[in-house]
Structures are given as structure tokens and as C-alpha cells.
Amino acid sequence: MFNPWHSCEGCRRWAQEKLALEAEVRELTLQIGQLKDSGVQAIGRAPAYPTEVAVEVLPLPELDGWAHLKASVKGSGKAELQDAHEILTHGKAAILIVCDGAGSKTRSKAGADFAVKQLKGSIGDFLATEAPLGPDEWIIKSKRWLLDVAQGLAQMAEAEKQPLQEYGCTCIIVFANDEYVACTHVGDGRAGYLDEASIWRNLMVPYKGAEANSTVFLSMLTEENADNYVRHHTEPCRSRSIVALSDGPESVCWHVSTLNQAGDGLIDPNVPSGVFFGKIANQLAGAAVQKVTQDKLDEAWAKFLTDGNPQLASEIDDKTLLIALRG
Amino acid sequence: MYEPFKAEAVENYAQKCCVALVLDTSTSMSGPRIEQLNAGIQSFIEEINADQANLGQKLEIGIVTFDSAVTRLCEPKLTQSMEFKPLTTAGLTKMVDGVQEGIKMVRQRKEWYKGTGQKYYRPWVIMITDGDPDTDQLGLLPGLAAEIHAGMDNKEFCFLAIGVEGVSKGVLQQLSHPEIPPRMLDGLKFGAFFRWLSATIADVAKGESVSDAIKKSSDQSWDGGFKI
Numbered sequence: 001m002f003n004p005w006h007s008c009e010g011c012r013r014w015a016q017e018k019l020a021l022e023a024e025v026r027e028l029t030l031q032i033g034q035l036k037d038s039g040v041q042a043i044g045r046a047p048a049y050p051t052e053v054a055v056e057v058l059p060l061p062e063l064d065g066w067a068h069l070k071a072s073v074k075g076s077g078k079a080e081l082q083d084a085h086e087i088l089t090h091g092k093a094a095i096l097i098v099c100d101g102a103g104s105k106t107r108s109k110a111g112a113d114f115a116v117k118q119l120k121g122s123i124g125d126f127l128a129t130e131a132p133l134g135p136d137e138w139i140i141k142s143k144r145w146l147l148d149v150a151q152g153l154a155q156m157a158e159a160e161k162q163p164l165q166e167y168g169c170t171c172i173i174v175f176a177n178d179e180y181v182a183c184t185h186v187g188d189g190r191a192g193y194l195d196e197a198s199i200w201r202n203l204m205v206p207y208k209g210a211e212a213n214s215t216v217f218l219s220m221l222t223e224e225n226a227d228n229y230v231r232h233h234t235e236p237c238r239s240r241s242i243v244a245l246s247d248g249p250e251s252v253c254w255h256v257s258t259l260n261q262a263g264d265g266l267i268d269p270n271v272p273s274g275v276f277f278g279k280i281a282n283q284l285a286g287a288a289v290q291k292v293t294q295d296k297l298d299e300a301w302a303k304f305l306t307d308g309n310p311q312l313a314s315e316i317d318d319k320t321l322l323i324a325l326r327g
Numbered sequence: 328m329y330e331p332f333k334a335e336a337v338e339n340y341a342q343k344c345c346v347a348l349v350l351d352t353s354t355s356m357s358g359p360r361i362e363q364l365n366a367g368i369q370s371f372i373e374e375i376n377a378d379q380a381n382l383g384q385k386l387e388i389g390i391v392t393f394d395s396a397v398t399r400l401c402e403p404k405l406t407q408s409m410e411f412k413p414l415t416t417a418g419l420t421k422m423v424d425g426v427q428e429g430i431k432m433v434r435q436r437k438e439w440y441k442g443t444g445q446k447y448y449r450p451w452v453i454m455i456t457d458g459d460p461d462t463d464q465l466g467l468l469p470g471l472a473a474e475i476h477a478g479m480d481n482k483e484f485c486f487l488a489i490g491v492e493g494v495s496k497g498v499l500q501q502l503s504h505p506e507i508p509p510r511m512l513d514g515l516k517f518g519a520f521f522r523w524l525s526a527t528i529a530d531v532a533k534g535e536s537v538s539d540a541i542k543k544s545s546d547q548s549w550d551g552g553f554k555i
Contacts (some may be wrong), residue, residue, distance in 0.1 A: 046340040102534035257340040261527040266444040273337040304332035311336035314380045
């Protein structure tokens with residue numbers, strides 16, 4: 001055994017190394033303390049910035065048109081479902097519509113139902129004309145459709161003698177044909193698509209204030225503010241799959257809060273989970289091959305959104321998630 | 328029924344909700360009162376810890392005590408990293424200073440959330456007391472009431488005052504905003520109160536209006552009614 005007070009060379013070296021090690025430990029302890037104080041450590045365990053995941057989806061050469069899943073289910077903390085949705089397909093085109101009624105507004109379910117019904121009519125009527133609808137026309141048309149809904153909500157509020165803000169709801173419309181995918185929205189929620197490299201990408205940036213649950217609603221929309229409140233995005237590609245969802249299930253299927261790329265703060269990377277949507281798209285593709293009826297698919301999808309994993313089961317907010325897939 | 332759909336949830340960092348518990352630890356809270364309050368807080372922490380899919384990842388609890396002095400006993404943090412030491416009692420009732428420290432705590436936490444890029448829910452300041460403020464605090468009550476009312480009106484924070492038997496109800500009424508009226512605890516039912524609190528915060532965190540969430544929760548057995 002070394003004796004630090006011994007004068008031999010080996011013991012002197014041992015004592016020096018020990019002192020150096022102790023100094024290193026003190027320095028490391030100090031650095032850890034500083035890290036804790038800086039806030040980065042205090043954020044705690046946070047997921048890393050998501051990496052791109054390419055997930056192959058089963059080819060469906062025999063599928064004619066679009067297969068889809070659709071459901072809106074009540075959150076466990078809600079007295080009534082305030083989401084509404086619709087899926088339209090027309091030839092090569094598919095349209096997803098999601099409206100999320102504001103939790104604190106008394107007539108928001110009526111507002112969401114009205115918006116979906118009116119958009120279904122407007123868009124369905126337009127598609128039936130077989131008129132061309134390029135990306136630029138999409139932007140003009142979809143803004144008009146939303147303004148018409150806002151006007152309808154105002155009339156509804158007047159007829160029912162209720163404040164217009166009580167009909168507050170968000171709205172997302174996603175469109176896909178053989179040439180491009182597009183999204184027009186007011187408020188929050190998420191939308192995305194599968195690109196030609198089999199990577200899921202976002203199609204919109206949700207409107208969110210500094211605090212959670214603060215967003216804009218269709219009931220706030222006017223001709224004057226529409227350019228601020230209505231947001232559009234288009235991407236030229238032939239996408240095999242598009243998705244749209246209310247904010248209820250977003251933390252289950254979307255990367256919405258992770259460390260930033262530098263790892264020193266948190267951000268919303270707004271990235272659809274390739275793992276999640278790859279699994280669901282392949283399960284839908286399997287069901288399409290088996291020719292499972294739409295009623296059974298919708299029933300199973302509602303069951304999944306209700307309690308398909310612990311996070312969905314404990315989600316208090318309403319959950320709407322639409323996905324369309326083609327060959 | 329066709330049941331083909333299975334997929335695990337993505338891992339996300341949860342939005343945070345800061346709750347500052349501002350607790351009266353003056354001498355009048357001695358005995359069964361402080362014992363039941365300690366037990367209630369301990370159960371509250373354990374219940375939230377058990378809910379790691381939801382509140383356990385969202386709720387950050389901070390504790391401020393007030394007696395003859397104001398003490399930040401615990402900075403806001405997730406309950407899984409809290410080490411709650413039972414409260415002890417002594418001294419007088421610096422109520423105004425205590426509530427102001429609670430408000431300061433949630434404001435600082437909001438700034439920290441913003442600075443680190445985190446989304447957050449409206450924070451809560453919850454005062455539990457059984458007494459009157461010290462006489463040198465009485466003149467400060469109108470200023471504190473104005474600060475609380477402005478904070479509520481601006482949706483900066485929620486303020487909830489809970490009275491234990493013997494409390495000055497007039498003071499609680501003066502401080503509270505009409506959206507969240509003061510409440511009285513029935514006896515020492517702190518356990519039921521904290522169960523109600525976690526359910527109510529969860530509802531508000533998901534968009535329920537504060538006034539609705541407060542009325543909605545099924546278990547109101549702790550509520551002794553508030554009449555002046």
C-alpha cells in the first residue's frame with residue numbers, strides 16, 4: 001500500500017495523482033451545479049429532436065381510389081364531443097376536413113358541425129363540376145370556402161341570439177390529387193402527408209399562442225383579417241397518404257415537444273411520427289387487401305382512438321384523426 | 328369487431344402547469360390541521376406520481392409557507408423529483424406576503440418556460456389558511472386583491488383561496504375573483520380537496536373553462552360551503 005507521506009518516488013507520484021483527481025472531481029461537481037442552475041438540466045428528461053424515418057407502406061396496386069380511417073371520439077374529461085369531421089373522395093382526389101370546437105364555448109359543437117357540413121357541400125359541389133383545381137386556385141377557393149363558413153356562423157349566432165364567439169372552432173382542410181397536396185387551416189391541430197421518399201411530413205404550422213389552448217377560431221374570421229388567420233401550404237407531389245387531426249391526439253402521433261437540434265432548449269419540431277403513421281398505414285393497407293367494410297374500419301378506428309394505448313386512454317381532450325391511403 | 332389497429336405513442340415533452348401552494352403554517356394551524364394538511368399533500372403527490380401518462384408529466388408543484396416569515400419551501404418541480412418534508416407550525420400570519428411570493432413564483436416559472444421554449448398552461452396560486460392576516464398586513468390587502476383580480480382578468484394565473492374553520496371569510500372574499508370564489512373546507516378533508524384539485528387542474532389544462540371545471544368535478548365532498 002502507498003503511503004502519501006512517504007518520501008519514495010512511487011508514493012510521491014501517487015499523492016500527486018490523488019490530488020489532481022480530487023481537483024478534477026471538484027471541478028466536475030462545480031460544472032454539474034452550474035448546469036443545474038442554467039435551466040437546461042432542470043428541463044429534465046426530454047426526447048431528442050426527431051430524425052427522419054422512411055417507412056415503406058404496403059403497395060396496393062389493386063386498390064381503386066382511397067382507403068380511409070375516420071373517427072372523432074370524446075375526450076375523457078369532456079361532457080360532450082365537440083369535434084367534427086368529414087372525408088370526401090372524388091376520382092383521384094381526397095379531402096379531409098377536421099373541426100375542433102373550443103372547449104370553453106357553449107355552441108362550439110354546433111359551430112364545428114355547421115362548418116363541416118357546409119365545407120362538405122361547397123367542396124363536393126366544386127369537385128363535381130370537374131373544373132381544374134391547381135395549387136394557386138386551391139388557395140383562393142379554400143379561403144373563400146372558409147370565409148363563407150364564417151359568414152354562416154355569424155348568421156347562425158344572430159338567428160340563435162347568441163354571441164358569435166360561442167361558436168368558436170378550428171378548421172383544417174387537406175387536399176390531395178395526382179399533382180399536389182395542400183392544406184388550408186384556421187387555428188391549431190396538425191396535418192401531414194407521405195412524400196415520394198416514404199417520409200411523413202407536416203403540411204401546416206398550427207396557430208398557437210404562448211399558452212396552451214390559445215388559438216384562433218373560424219368565428220373570428222373576416223374578409224379583413226383572413227390573410228392573417230387563414231394559412232395555406234401546398235407541395236407538388238403524388239402523395240399516397242394524407243392525415244389530419246385535432247389537437248387532442250397530437251402528442252400521441254406527432255413530435256410536438258422535443259429538444260431542439262442543439263439540445264439546449266425545447267421546441268415544437270412539428271414532425272409526424274413515421275413509426276406511428278407507418279404502422280397505421282400498413283394496418284389500413286392490410287385491411288384494404290382483406291376488403292374489410294368501412295363500417296368495421298371506422299368502428300375499430302374509434303376504438304383505437306378511445307383507448308388504443310395508455311396515452312390515448314388518458315387524453316381528456318376530444319380526439320379526431322383522419323387518414324387516407326391509396327396505391 | 329375488426330380490431331387491427333395498434334401503435335405506441337410518440338415520446339413528447341409534456342406541457343407544464345405550475346401550481347404554487349401557499350400554505351398557512353402559523354401556530355393556529357397546529358395539531359390535527361397541519362397533520363391532515365401534510366397527509367393531504369403527501370397523497371396528492373403520490374396520486375400525481377401514479378399518473379405518469381398525464382398529470383405526472385405536466386404538473387409542477389411549488390410550495391410557499393407563511394407564518395411570521397415567508398419561506399419558499401420547494402421550487403416548482405415535477406412531483407417525481409419532490410421530497411416533501413412535513414410542514415411544522417409557528418408564529419404569526421404574513422398572509423399577504425405569502426400570496427405575493429406565490430404569485431412571484433408562478434411569474435418566474437412562466438418566464439422560465441418562455442426562456443426555455445416550453446409551452447405551458449395557465450398556472451395556479453392556491454392559498455390554504457385558517458386565520459386572519461397580521462394587523463400590519465391588513466393595509467396591504469386592497470393592493471393584493473387588485474393584483475389578483477388583474478391577474479385573473481388577464482388570464483395570467485388562477486387564484487383559489489381555501490379556508491379552514493376559523494378563517495376570516497371576509498378576507499378570502501376580498502381577495503378572490505368572481506370566476507373562482509373562495510371555498511371552505513369541510514372539517515379537515517384535505518385528502519378529498521387535493522383529489523378534487525388534481526381533477527380540476529387536469530380539466531382546465533385541457534381547455535375547460537375554470538369556472539366550469541370548478542363546478543364539474545364529481546367529488547365535492549370536501550366543500551363545507553362558503554357563507555358570510
